[in-house]
Amino acid sequence: ATFSTGVMAQRYVVGTNASFPPFEYVEDGEIVGFDIDLVKEIAKLQGFEVEVRDISFDSLIPGLASGSLDIVAAGMTITADREKVIDFSDPYYSANQSVLVHEESDANLTVLFGNHDVGVQTGTTGDTWVRDNLLEDEILTGELRNYDSYVFVIRDLANGNIDAAVLDKPVAETYSQNNPVNVVAEIITGEEYGIAVGEGNEELLAEINAGLEKVKNNGTMEKLIQKYFE
């Protein structure tokens, strides 16, 4: 008889939405980025395996709830509403929202006032911010256009189909490097990104926090920031 001496490593399914460079994007058919490297590094340190799946952003939280996903690594902001249904790791990155327009537009923050069409990714904090601060009070009277992928937000902005987009500033800046779009305003929302797990999955959350702590302390976090932001 043959006996296996090793124990199979636990394998977790990680959900993301890969239209959020440099945190997660598709390059040569592969899902890559800061969050992907981060979660793979944590997995290596803690001795588990990961398989990354690219799905729509608003399917990530339902995926954790149904058990089709174990982990979400998606530049996801820790919010009180989300904390009610999922659990977050310690924070790993800070960001604000921003306003992105066509590079030939002379618009500023006021592009969010009046009859303009604004694009957001469905279910994001940018989406919620526009609804709560602009639509509710009829400051914005044009259309709020909801997209599943930021790739199509950027395409519509470049084509002049929408007047502005509201999204996380580091991502808006990354898109502005290779597309005819510019960041014209920052909206100070003070967001912190966390890795998420299903509600009550304390064991996995402890593994992720332990790995994250090591990544922060052993210089890997700094290397990742250099790799993706400099």
Ligand code: ARG
């Ligand atoms: N930080 C924002 C939020 O949590 C946007 C995240 C979008 N992430 C993505 N991978 N598309 O709502």
